[in-house]
Amino acid sequence: MEHDQIIIRGARLHNLKNIDVSIPKNKLVVFTGLSGSGKSSLAFDILHKEGARQYMESLGLVTDGLSKVPVDFISGLSPSISVDQHPGSHNPRSTLGTATEIYTYLRVLFARLGHRPCPKCGGDVPPSDQIHAFQDDDGEPDENGGVFCPNCAASLPELGMANFSFNKPAGACPTCTGLGETADLLAERCFNQAMSLVNGGVTIWDPFNAERFIIALQRAGAYYGFEFDAQQPLGELGEVQRDLLYYGVNSEKFSAHFPGVKAPNSVMKGYFEGVVTNLWRRYREGLSESGLSVKLEQLFVTRTCPDCQGTRLHPASRRVTVNGRSIIQVSQMPLQQSAEWLEDLPHHLSSSEMLIADPILKDLNERIERLVTIGVGYLTLDRATPSLSAGEGQRLRLASLLGSRLSGVLYVLDEPTIGLHQRDTRRLVEILRRLRDLGNTVLVIEHDLEMINAADHIIEFGPGAGKEGGLIIAAGTPQQLHARSDTPTSAFLSGQAALPLHSPRCEKAGELVIHKARHNNLKDISVSIPLKRLVAVSGVSGSGKSSLIFDILDRAGRQRYFNARETPGAHEGINGWSYIDRLVTVDQSPIGRVPRSNAATYTDVFTPIREVFAASPAARQRGLKAAHFSFNVPGGRCERCEGAGLLTINMHFLPDVQVRCPICHGRRFKKEVLAVKYNGVDIAAVLDMSINEALEIFKKETAIAPRLKLLAEVGLGYLQLGQPATTLSGGEAQRVKLAKELARRGSGHTLYLLDEPTTGLHPADVSRLLTLLQRLVDAGNTVVVVEHHLELIRAADWIIDLGPEGGDAGGQLLACGTPQQVAGIQSSFTGQCLQKIMN
Numbered sequence: 054m055e056h057d058q059i060i061i062r063g064a065r066l067h068n069l070k071n072i073d074v075s076i077p078k079n080k081l082v083v084f085t086g087l088s089g090s091g092k093s094s095l096a097f098d099i100l101h102k103e104g105a106r107q108y109m110e111s112l113g114l115v116t117d118g119l120s121k122v123p124v125d126f127i128s129g130l131s132p133s134i135s136v137d138q139h140p141g142s143h144n145p146r147s148t149l150g151t152a153t154e155i156y157t158y159l160r161v162l163f164a165r166l167g168h169r170p171c172p173k174c175g176g177d178v179p180p181s182d183q184i185h186a187f188q189d190d191d192g193e194p195d196e197n198g199g200v201f202c203p204n205c206a207a208s209l210p211e212l213g214m215a216n217f218s219f220n221k222p223a224g225a226c227p228t229c230t231g232l233g234e235t236a237d238l239l240a241e242r243c244f245n246q247a248m249s250l251v252n253g254g255v256t257i258w259d260p261f262n263a264e265r266f267i268i269a270l271q272r273a274g275a276y277y278g279f280e281f282d283a284q285q286p287l288g289e290l291g292e293v294q295r296d297l298l299y300y301g302v303n304s305e306k307f308s309a310h311f312p313g314v315k316a317p318n319s320v321m322k323g324y325f326e327g328v329v330t331n332l333w334r335r336y337r338e339g340l341s342e343s344g345l346s347v348k349l350e351q352l353f354v355t356r357t358c359p360d361c362q363g364t365r366l367h368p369a370s371r372r373v374t375v376n377g378r379s380i381i382q383v384s385q386m387p388l389q390q391s392a393e394w395l396e397d398l399p400h401h402l403s404s405s406e407m408l409i410a411d412p413i414l415k416d417l418n419e420r421i422e423r424l425v426t427i428g429v430g431y432l433t434l435d436r437a438t439p440s441l442s443a444g445e446g447q448r449l450r451l452a453s454l455l456g457s458r459l460s461g462v463l464y465v466l467d468e469p470t471i472g473l474h475q476r477d478t479r480r481l482v483e484i485l486r487r488l489r490d491l492g493n494t495v496l497v498i499e500h501d502l503e504m505i506n507a508a509d510h511i512i513e514f515g516p517g518a519g520k521e522g523g524l525i526i527a528a529g530t531p532q533q534l535h536a537r538s539d540t541p542t543s544a545f546l547s548g549q550a551a552l553p554l555h556s557p558r559c560e561k562a563g564e565l566v567i568h569k570a571r572h573n574n575l576k577d578i579s580v581s582i583p584l585k586r587l588v589a590v591s592g593v594s595g596s597g598k599s600s601l602i603f604d605i606l607d608r609a610g611r612q613r614y615f616n617a618r619e620t621p622g623a624h625e626g627i628n629g630w631s632y633i634d635r636l637v638t639v640d641q642s643p644i645g646r647v648p649r650s651n652a653a654t655y656t657d658v659f660t661p662i663r664e665v666f667a668a669s670p671a672a673r674q675r676g677l678k679a680a681h682f683s684f685n686v687p688g689g690r691c692e693r694c695e696g697a698g699l700l701t702i703n704m705h706f707l708p709d710v711q712v713r714c715p716i717c718h719g720r721r722f723k724k725e726v727l728a729v730k731y732n733g734v735d736i737a738a739v740l741d742m743s744i745n746e747a748l749e750i751f752k753k754e755t756a757i758a759p760r761l762k763l764l765a766e767v768g769l770g771y772l773q774l775g776q777p778a779t780t781l782s783g784g785e786a787q788r789v790k791l792a793k794e795l796a797r798r799g800s801g802h803t804l805y806l807l808d809e810p811t812t813g814l815h816p817a818d819v820s821r822l823l824t825l826l827q828r829l830v831d832a833g834n835t836v837v838v839v840e841h842h843l844e845l846i847r848a849a850d851w852i853i854d855l856g857p858e859g860g861d862a863g864g865q866l867l868a869c870g871t872p873q874q875v876a877g878i879q880s881s882f883t884g885q886c887l888q889k890i891m892n
Contacts (some may be wrong), residue, residue, distance in 0.1 A: 066094050067091065068520055080495075083508035084499070087817055088818050089519050097465060102123070102464060111616075126887075131462065132464040135467075136451055136469070137782075138443040138446075141280060153420060159217070165180060165213050166406055200212075202846050227365060229358035246287045247852055248286060249282075250266075250284075255298075272322065297325060302327075307327075336353055347814040371749055387859070391421055394883075419454070427455070429448055431595025461492055465498075468782075474883070476882045476886065500816065505531065513541075541816070550816070551844065553848070558830070564629055566580070566581045568624060572604050575600055580866060592863065595859025602839055605622040605627075608620065608767065637794045643778060658761060661757045662682075666682045667679040675729070677689065691714060700712055700849070740773070743771050744764045744774060745765055768823065769792070787809075809837045846887065852868065867884075868880075868884055
């Protein structure tokens with residue numbers, strides 16, 4: 054029946070080729086297909102956005118900035134909720150506890166039932182409600198908040214929720230203001246005392262901006278009546294000049310030289326912020342590195358706060374306990390352990406205390422149970438939100454949806470199996486079925502074969518990626534797709550296709566040995582990593598994989614090769630570095646924090662592209678240089694949108710909306726720049742091309758084609774060159790980094806560390822990635838992948854499996870050996886899963 058389906062006719066967004074599709078409602082539906090085949094375009098850019106637009110319109114809300122999606126007809130839509138992979142909060146003050154509101158309930162619990170030692174006599178001061186009852190015989194509680202020690206009658210302030218919030222002055226550690234860490238600026242990385250300003254004395258200024266900064270300094274000197282000599286080495290500057298350069302006109306240090314003199318309020322008059330002042334402001338506010346030649350993180354070193362030891366809270370708040378535990382101790386427990394502590398708590402509370410605790414505990418137990426159910430029971434409440442992986446963040450969002458118990462909703466999820474061990478995929482499937490059974494349509498973009506097999510209905514996009522995709526090539530039940538093998542997904546489902554297996558590498562080539570690793574939950578383990586091999590590090594989520602490879606091995610390597618200051622996780626030492634001469638780490642952190650960053654700029658392929666345009670006769674005739682073809686600096690870009698192509702409209706109580714620039718019509722550049730063509734296309738058209746399309750255009754350019762080819766080989770041929778870095782998934786960002794590293798010449802003795810490189814890849818794309826990784830190993834390099842993808846683990850030369858569980862129940866070395874050896878170890882969940890696919 055028509056009302057049981059979402060019906061779309063003539064969908065033609067991005068690479069979708071005027072397709073018609075019917076999606077059954079109140080079912081678990083999987084969209085699959087090669088990366089870039091059109092799944093996200095239909096799921097997020099059409100179904101989700103149109104569902105949100107129609108819902109807002111039905112409420113009478115303004116939707117001027119939200120245009121209708123490019124389809125001929127669409128019906129049967131429900132209000133939609135999306136759960137995507139994009140990074141969550143970057144706020145360093147956000148933790149898992151605050152993001153899920155569990156910490157809020159804990160603050161209530163500790164404020165109402167917390168015991169604390171008297172600062173005068175050291176005796177126990179029970180909760181303030183009990184104190185008030187104790188005082189009834191002697192008089193009224195203090196008017197200024199109501200608390201006295203029952204042992205020595207010393208006056209104490211009453212506890213409130215604010216006392217346990219590290220985001221409020223009453224509860225924050227005064228040293229780190231609740232951040233848990235302190236930062237120091239590495240001034241030696243910013244200034245070369247032997248050089249003058251004109252010769253690069255401020256080493257972090259890029260040449261384009263250095264000249265205008267020098268002019269600003271000289272204007273400031275003229276305003277205050279002294280000369281600022283830009284030719285003088287920094288080490289020979291006078292105190293006044295140095296304070297101006299370092300701290301700026303509004304600083305106390307500089308102002309002390311000119312008491313009573315009002316600071317200039319514009320650059321033209323002599324305003325200069327100061328290099329150090331500017332860097333601190335950018336660092337605190339999380340601003341971009343515009344005008345600098347280095348990343349801000351490279352100029353600062355962070356250390357655990359010496360006073361609170363990273364716990365963030367005020368000393369007095371850290372001493373408050375409930376049933377012998379402080380709020381810090383509870384926040385440091387894995388969620389599974391926190392649930393057990395809360396379950397046991399009623400046995401230790403009086404009947405009057407339970408009147409207060411009962412509703413709090415009910416909410417706490419429900420929220421923690423949902424998190425444990427979705428497979429993140431190994432996480433702790435004090436875990437910083439920015440450190441969560443894309444998959445973990447997505448599952449936290451899924452937990453909140455489970456709590457809402459909404460019905461009649463279209464849920465759109467983007468690869469929810471990311472970061473999950475195969476053992477836990479079944480649990481996730483059951484959660485999605487629970488959402489479906491509430492009367493919702495659950496639409497999942499997925500490549501995991503177990504999730505695809507669990508669907509009620511499968512829709513496959515293809516046949517290729519980019520302009521070669523955008524069609525529906527298969528639709529039906531899993532059984533119907535199993536019966537055919539003429540599409541990429543059906544070939545893998547039916548067993549007709551599989552990842553290529555490399556012949557065993559038998560030659561011994563040394564090893565890296567990590568001795569007595571005990572960082573986080575690692576249980577004093579020693580691990581050997583054979584060199585010149587493809588090594589897979591496996592285990593359930595939270596078992597210690599990242600702690601071992603990235604917190605210990607990677608940090609130790611960066612200290613050795615790059616003089617990095619970040620301290621490796623606890624271990625006794627690492628042997629075998631003499632076999633390695635270079636370290637490359639490719640994780641899933643974003644490649645840029647601002648929309649101006651993209652794959653073209655990050656991999657440096659946009660520079661030779663701009664140079665090719667600037668070398669054309671049309672550009673020379675107009676006097677255009679390579680800089681004119683950049684959207685990041687003034688000159689050739691549209692100044693109305695500053696080269697973004699979009700303008701941001703403030704929607705007040707709703708999320709901001711981006712609309713196309715009315716001057717350049719979204720094309721970023723001025724008309725004279727767009728008039729210059731290469732092979733019939735202008736620079737804006739190049740940014741709109743997929744990597745595969747650009748490779749065809751620039752196939753004869755030796756400075757461009759090899760870099761584009763690498764991007765295509767890592768499975769990103771579908772990606773737009775100019776797609777903002779902020780919209781890339783974690784897996785896409787990682788593959789962009791991998792392509793950049795592969796473009797560099799290697800010696801054949803490089804150690805590559807990769808964090809789930811298969812994220813976002815269809816099995817057919819994983820096959821191509823695996824071929825690339827095997828090429829690196831064949832060249833004499835060592836490739837270590839932290840991975841859950843069973844087929845890639847099976848294709849590895851060596852497996853290191855940690856577990857058995859996550860958090861405190863993990864951190865043990867369960868198995869190491871070839872895939873065949875690990876498959877025979879029944880105590881290993883990875884071994885059990887391997888045995889099934891090998892059979």
